[in-house]
Amino acid sequence: MSELSLVLIRFGYLAVLWIFVLATISVIRTDMFGARAARTAGGQERKAAKPTRSKPAKPRKGDPTSVAILEGGNAGEVVSLANAPLLIGRGNDAAIRLDDDYVSTRHARIAVSGDQWYVEDLGSTNGTYVGSSRITQATAISLGTQIRIGKTILEMRK
C-alpha cells in the first residue's frame, strides 16, 4: 500500500461517512416538507375514486373548519374537519382518538349535511351531551357549541 492510496482511503472513508449523514438529514428534510404535496395528490385521487363524497370545494367564510378539544386528556388538540365525517372514540380507527376512560371505542360522529353540521351518538355507554342534554339522535351543532363526551369537551372552530 503506497502512502498516497492510504491517504485517499482515509479521506474517501470520511467522505462516505459524511455522505451518509447528509443523506439522512436530507431524508428528514423531505419528510418535513414533502408530505403536504403527497397529501394533495393523494386527496385528489381519493376524490376521483369516491365521487359520492360531498365535500364543498371552497369552504365559505364562517363555516367551521376544525374541532378543538377544550378539556380532558387530549386538551389542546385541533383536528381539521376537511375529512368529515369524523369518528370520535377510543378505538384505533377513530379520527379523533381520545384517551378517556369514559369514552366508548366508537363513541360519536361529526358529519355535515349541506351547510349544517351534526353530531350523532353511536350507541355509546356514557352518552354524548350537547350543552347539558344527552342527545338521542343526530343533533345540529354550530360554531362554539360545546360537545361533551366522557370527561372531554369539544367545540367547532372556524
Place this chain on the structure above:
Amino acid sequence: MSSAAATSGTSARKPGPLMEFVHRSRRGAELFLLLLSLAVGIGAYAAVGLGAQGKVPADIYTYGGILTALVVAAHVTVRIKAAYADPILLPIVSALNGLGLAMIHRIDLGRQARTPGSHEFAPSQLMWMTLGVLLFIVVLVAIRDHRRLQAFTYTAGFSALVLLLLPLLPGIGKTVNGARIWIGIAGFSFQPGEIAKLLLVIAFAGYLVLYRDALALAGRRVLFVDLPRGRDLGPILAMWAVSLAILVFQNDLGSSLLFFGLFLVMLYVSTERPGWLVVGGTMFVVGAYFGYLVTAHVQVRVEAWLHPFANTPSGEAVTGTYQIRQGLFGMGWGGLTGRGLGQGSPQNTPISWSDFILPSLGEELGLTGVIAIVLLYALIVERGLRTALICRDNFGKLMATGLATVFALQVFVVIGGVTKLIPLTGLTTPFLSQGGSSLVANWALIALLIRVSDQARRPPPEFFDDGADMDATQVVSLR
C-alpha cells in the same frame, strides 16, 4: 386519509398547514439509506484491512453478506409490520453497528499484532448483532400496538427491579472491573441492567400516564417554582433510593445516573412542571455526593477525572487514570482527520474495544469522524422525540420520550466520560461498543421506537359510512 391531529403544545392550538400533514411511508428512502449505511459498515471493514494488513480482508464477502442479510431482514420486517415507521432510525443503527464491528475487528488485529493469539471480539459481536436483529424482528412482530404494553406497567416495573437486583445475589452475580452489574450462568454472562432500562421506560410511561394529573396539579409556589406536594414525593423518593442503591452496592455510577435521569425527564415531560427538575436535581446532587463519600470506587473515578495526568511519587500513573489518559492521547494523535482506519494504535488503551471505542474511532477517523458519529446519535434522539410529538396517545408519547431520553443520557454519559467532561462511568456506547447485552437491548429499544413511530405516522383509517356497520354498532345496547 384524515388529517393528523397535531398534538405539540402551542402550535396545535391554531389550525395551520401542519394540520393537513400526513406522513408518507418512506420505505424507499429507508432502503436507499440502508444501502449507504452498508457502504459505511462494509467500507470500514475493507479500509481496516487495507490500512492494517495492506489488503482487503479475505472474508469481506462473508462479512458483507451477513451484514447485508441482517439489514435486509430488518428492512423487510419493517416493510411488512410497520410500513409507516420512521425511515431514519434503522439506517443509522445499521451504520453505527457496522462501523462498530469494523472498529472492534481493527482492535482485534492490533492486539493480535502485539500478543499473537489474543481473544477476538469481532466474531462474537457479529453473533450478538444477529441476535439483536432477531430480537428486533420478534419485537416488531409480537407487539403490534405499543398501547398493549400499558397493561404491563407494574409487571415491567417489578421485573426491572428484579433484574437490577440480580447481580447482587451471591452465586450468579459477578464483579467485572469494579462494578457488580453482571450475572453469569453457565459461562454465559449478561448485564441485566440493559434490559431493565427498557422495562423501566414502559413502567414509568404506564405509571405517569395514570397519575400525571395528581403529580402536576397539586403543590404550592415557592420562589417562581411550583413545588410538588409532600405526599407525591413517594415515587421519586423510591426511584432515588433505587439509584442510590445501584451506586453504593453495585458501584455503577453510569446506570445510577441513567435511571434517575430517565425518571426525572419523564416526570417533567408528563407534568410540565419544572419544580420536579429542581427537586430531583437537588436530590441527585445530594445522593451523588453521599455516594462519593461512601464508595472508594467513585472517589477513584472522580480523582481520575479531575487529575488524569497525576503521577504517584514513584512516577507511575495514579490508579484509574491510565485508561482515560491513553484515550485522550489517542484522540489527540488522531487530530482533525484521524490516522486512517487501521493505522492508529487504539489497542494501547485498555478496553478500547468496549467503553473506549469512541477514543479509538477518534484516533483513526479524527474529529471529523467523531462529529459524524455524534450527529448520528443526535439524529436518533431527534427522531425519538419527534415520534413523541406526533404520537396521538399519551402512553406512546411518554414511551417514545423515555426511549429517546435513555438513549441520549447513555450517549452523553459515556462520551462525556471518555472526553473528560464528566467522571468516567462504565456505560457502553450504543451499537458501537463490544458487548452483547447492550447491543441486543438497544436493538429492542429501536424496535419499540419504530413501533411507536409507525403508529404515530400511520394515517388514521377512514371512517366509512356504511349502514350495516352502523347497525352493528348500535346493537350494542345495554338495556
